[in-house]
Amino acid sequence: MLDQRLLRENPDLIAQQLARRGTAPDLGPLCRMAVEQRDLEEHRNSLQAEGNGIGRDVGQLLRNGTAADDPAVVDLRERGNRLKQQIADVDERVKELGRGLLDGLRSLPNLPSAATPDGRSEADNVERHRWGTPRQEEGLLEHWQIAERLGLFENERSVRIAQSRFVTLMGAGARLERGLIAFMLDHHGRNGYREMAPPILVNSASLTGSGQLPKFADESFRCADDDLWLTPTAEVPLTAFHRDEVIAADQLPLRYVAHTPCFRREAGSYGRDTRGLIRLHQFNKVELYWFCHPDQSDAAHEQLTRDAEGILEALGLPYRRLELCSGDLGFSAARTFDLEVWLAGAGAYREISSCSTCGEFQARRSAIRCRDGKTTRLLHTLNGSGLAVGRTMAALLEHGQQPDGSVTLPEVLVPYVGSDRLLPPP
RNA sequence: GGAGAGGUGGCCGAGUGGUCGAAGGCGCAGCACUGGAAAUGCUGUAUAGGGGUGACUCUAUCGAGGGUUCGAAUCCCUCCCUCUCCGCCA
Numbered sequence: 001m002l003d004q005r006l007l008r009e010n011p012d013l014i015a016q017q018l019a020r021r022g023t024a025p026d027l028g029p030l031c032r033m034a035v036e037q038r039d040l041e042e043h044r045n046s047l048q049a050e051g052n053g054i055g056r057d058v059g060q061l062l063r064n065g066t067a068a069d070d071p072a073v074v075d076l077r078e079r080g081n082r083l084k085q086q087i088a089d090v091d092e093r094v095k096e097l098g099r100g101l102l103d104g105l106r107s108l109p110n111l112p113s114a115a116t117p118d119g120r121s122e123a124d125n126v127e128r129h130r131w132g133t134p135r136q137e138e139g140l141l142e143h144w145q146i147a148e149r150l151g152l153f154e155n156e157r158s159v160r161i162a163q164s165r166f167v168t169l170m171g172a173g174a175r176l177e178r179g180l181i182a183f184m185l186d187h188h189g190r191n192g193y194r195e196m197a198p199p200i201l202v203n204s205a206s207l208t209g210s211g212q213l214p215k216f217a218d219e220s221f222r223c224a225d226d227d228l229w230l231t232p233t234a235e236v237p238l239t240a241f242h243r244d245e246v247i248a249a250d251q252l253p254l255r256y257v258a259h260t261p262c263f264r265r266e267a268g269s270y271g272r273d274t275r276g277l278i279r280l281h282q283f284n285k286v287e288l289y290w291f292c293h294p295d296q297s298d299a300a301h302e303q304l305t306r307d308a309e310g311i312l313e314a315l316g317l318p319y320r321r322l323e324l325c326s327g328d329l330g331f332s333a334a335r336t337f338d339l340e341v342w343l344a345g346a347g348a349y350r351e352i353s354s355c356s357t358c359g360e361f362q363a364r365r366s367a368i369r370c371r372d373g374k375t376t377r378l379l380h381t382l383n384g385s386g387l388a389v390g391r392t393m394a395a396l397l398e399h400g401q402q403p404d405g406s407v408t409l410p411e412v413l414v415p416y417v418g419s420d421r422l423l424p425p426p
Numbered sequence: 427g428g429a430g431a432g433g434u435g436g437c438c439g440a441g442u443g444g445u446c447g448a449a450g451g452c453g454c455a456g457c458a459c460u461g462g463a464a465a466u467g468c469u470g471u472a473u474a475g476g477g478g479u480g481a482c483u484c485u486a487u488c489g490a491g492g493g494u495u496c497g498a499a500u501c502c503c504u505c506c507c508u509c510u511c512c513g514c515c516a
Contacts, residue, residue, distance in 0.1 A: 038475090041475075041476070041485085042477080042485090045475090045477095045484060045486085046484075048486085049485070055495095056445060056497080057496085058444080058496045058497065059444035059496085059497065074496095077496045079496080081496070084496085
C-alpha cells in the first residue's frame with residue numbers, strides 16, 4: 001500500500017511511477033478524498049476538543065458542589081449535546097472517506113524501484129546473467145514423457161480425486177519430491193535461514209497484508225464457511241507472522257525459509273501447460289523470506305536471489321537471471337529478479353523462482369515496523385522461491401535424461417533420494 | 427459442541443462514571459553514588475494521526491464494533507480471541 005501522505009502531497013509522482021507499470025488510474029478522486037478526509041478529521045478533532053472541555057467543566061462544577069440542575073450545568077449539557085450531534089455527522093463522513101480511501105489505496109500496486117528498467121511486457125525483461133550449459137541435443141523428451149515412462153506420477157486418476165491440474169506423485173516420483181524439499185530446506189538452513197512451517201489456511205487479513213486481496217480474490221481458493229483461504233504462497237503466512245509488530249532493529253534481518261503446498265486457481269490460463277508439473281492448482285514450494293531494515297534491502301535482495309540461485313547451482317541446473325521490467329512486475333513488487341531454469345526437453349528457459357523486494361509496501365499493509373533508535377519506521381520485506389519444487393523436478397528429469405531411458409540425478413541428492421539414478425521399470 | 431474464567435502500556439498488575447493515557451512493580455534509558463561494578467537513589471520511558479521552525483499542542487487508542495451520558499477502561503448490547511474443565515477427534 002502506498003503512503004497516504006504521498007498521495008496528498010505528490011499524486012503526480014505516483015501517477016508517473018504507475019505509468020511505468022502500464023497502468024494509468026485516475027488518481028484525482030482518490031487524492032481529493034485523501035485531502036478532504038484529512039481536513040474533515042482536523043475539524044472533527046477540534047469539535048471533539050471542545051466537547052472534552054465541556055465534559056471537564058461539568059465535572060469541575062459538580063465536584064465544586066454545584067447542583068446538577070443548576071442553569072450553568074444545564075447550559076453546558078445542552079452545548080455538549082449539540083456538539084455531539086455535530087461530531088456524529090462529521091465523523092460519519094470521515095469514516096466513509098476513510099473506507100473509500102483505504103479501498104482505493106489497497107487496490108493500487110507498488111511503485112517500481114528506481115533500479116527497475118522501463119518496459120511494457122515480459123518481452124522487455126532484461127537478462128542479467130546465465131549459468132551452466134544447456135543440453136540441446138535432438139530428441140530430448142519433456143519431463144512428463146519421462147515421468148510417464150518411469151511411472152513417477154499419475155494424471156488421469158488425479159482428476160478423479162480432485163479435478164484437472166492436480167497430480168499424484170508415485171513411488172520414486174514422490175520420494176524425489178520429498179527429497180528435494182528436504183534438500184532445499186537443509187541447504188537454506190545452513191545459510192542461516194530459520195525453518196518455518198506456517199498454517200496454509202490463511203484469513204482475509206493475511207491475504208490483504210501481502211497484497212493478494214482485494215484485487216486478486218479470484219486467484220485463490222476460498223473455504224466457503226470460514227474466513228479462510230488456501231494460501232497461494234508461503235509469502236502470505238510469513239508476512240502475516242509478524243503483522244502488527246514492532247521489531248527491534250538489532251533483530252533484523254529475520255530470514256525465514258518455509259516449505260508449503262501452494263494453491264492457485266490459475267484463472268485465465270486454460271489450455272496452457274496442461275501436461276506435467278509446470279502449472280498445477282496445488283504445488284509445493286520452498287520460499288525464502290526476509291524482513292529487513294530499509295537501508296539494507298538492496299543488498300538483501302541480491303543475497304536472497306543468490307541464495308535461490310545456490311539451489312540451482314548445487315543441482316547443476318542451467319539457468320538465467322532476468323530482471324523484470326516495470327510493466328511485468330507483480331502487484332506488491334518494487335523490483336524483481338526471475339530465475340529461469342533450462343528445460344532441456346522443452347528447449348526453453350522457464351520461470352522457477354521470482355525474487356522480489358517489496359520495499360515498505362507489504363509492511364504498511366501489514367503494519368510491521370522496526371524500532372530504529374528512538375523512532376519506529378516501516379521495515380522492508382523480500383521474498384523469493386527457493387525453489388518451486390515441481391518445476392525443479394521437471395528440470396532435473398529433462399536435464400538428467402539418458403538414452404537408455406534412465407535419469408541421472410545430481411550427487412547432492414543421493415543422501416535424500418537414496419540413489420543417483422532413476423531407472424525405468426523392468 | 428457443553429460449562430466456566432478472562433482480554434488494560436514491552437511484561438506483570440491495580441483501577442466499577444469525572445483532569446485516567448491510566449497507580450504500583452518489573453524491564454529499559456539517562457544521571458548520581460563507585461577505582462569499576464552490584465546494590466541504592468533521582469529522572470525519564472506507549473502507539474498512530476493532525477497542527478507548529480521549535481519548546482509544544484490537539485485528537486484517537488484499556489480485544490473489536492455499537493449504545494447510554496455533558497463525560498466511559500469503568501454501565502448496556504453484539505462480535506472476536508485466549509485460558510480451564512468436560513465431550514469429540516488426528
